[in-house]
Amino acid sequence: MKTYRASALASAFVRMWRGWTVIVPVIIVNAILQALLIGPDPTPGDGLVPILLALASALVFIVAYGLAAAAALHVADGRVGWPQAITALKDRAGGYALSVVGLVIVIAIGLALYGLPGLLVVAVTPFLLLAALDGRPNVLAANFRTIARRPWRWLITTLITGLIVILGSFINGFTAFFIRGSAASLVVWIISGLVLAWFTTAWALIYRNAHAPAVEAVPAAAGAPADASAMGDLE
Numbered sequence: 001m002k003t004y005r006a007s008a009l010a011s012a013f014v015r016m017w018r019g020w021t022v023i024v025p026v027i028i029v030n031a032i033l034q035a036l037l038i039g040p041d042p043t044p045g046d047g048l049v050p051i052l053l054a055l056a057s058a059l060v061f062i063v064a065y066g067l068a069a070a071a072a073l074h075v076a077d078g079r080v081g082w083p084q085a086i087t088a089l090k091d092r093a094g095g096y097a098l099s100v101v102g103l104v105i106v107i108a109i110g111l112a113l114y115g116l117p118g119l120l121v122v123a124v125t126p127f128l129l130l131a132a133l134d135g136r137p138n139v140l141a142a143n144f145r146t147i148a149r150r151p152w153r154w155l156i157t158t159l160i161t162g163l164i165v166i167l168g169s170f171i172n173g174f175t176a177f178f179i180r181g182s183a184a185s186l187v188v189w190i191i192s193g194l195v196l197a198w199f200t201t202a203w204a205l206i207y208r209n210a211h212a213p214a215v216e217a218v219p220a221a222a223g224a225p226a227d228a229s230a231m232g233d234l235e
Contacts, residue, residue: 003205012202019071019080027193030064035182072204099132149210
């Protein structure tokens with residue numbers, strides 16, 4: 001399956017808009033809710049309030065990301081609407097939730113160990129939540145199988161993504177400096193949401209490419225070498 005051309009990120013930037021009816025509203029609603037959740041300006045000394053607000057913020061983000069990622073999984077096939085995204089998230093909610101919790105715990109432990117192990121975990125698990133939303137029984141195996149099948153594509157996309165994240169962190173920092181409070185949160189979440197949807201779509205295209213069924217060879221009579229179509233993408 002040809003899900004991208006020379007660059008997965010470039011192809012994703014174009015194809016993510018096939019699911020705009022899901023992705024754009026999800027990003028906007030998530031940004032609004034996140035801005036509202038920091039409106040009370042909670043501090044650590046406020047008892048359970050900051051904890052409850054943090055949990056609510058995390059839950060909103062997990063659902064929003066799940067819907068956007070579910071849509072991203074299908075953009076290679078054409079336009080994506082709410083029925084596909086909702087069905088995928090609803091049918092795989094249990095596996096997705098467990099994968100999120102496990103991934104967050106491992107990343108948190110890694111970040112606590114001087115940061116680098118946590119970043120390494122993020123770098124080597126870009127397909128884990130996509131595999132969960134795709135209904136894979138062993139999401140960790142599916143994640144590493146994708147990397148093994150497309151190692152160079154994974155490495156190049158990871159490096160470019162890392163550079164964009166670093167640049168984006170500076171932009172978000174300037175935004176938060178000039179715009180305060182909930183307004184800053186709203187702007188940052190919208191920008192971050194669009195970028196994250198773009199990255200997720202790129203990973204989804206690579207994932208779909210790596211797990212596409214093998215294409216049978218085209219007969220020589222059709223005007224192509226017998227093994228031409230079986231080669232697929234040269235990764």
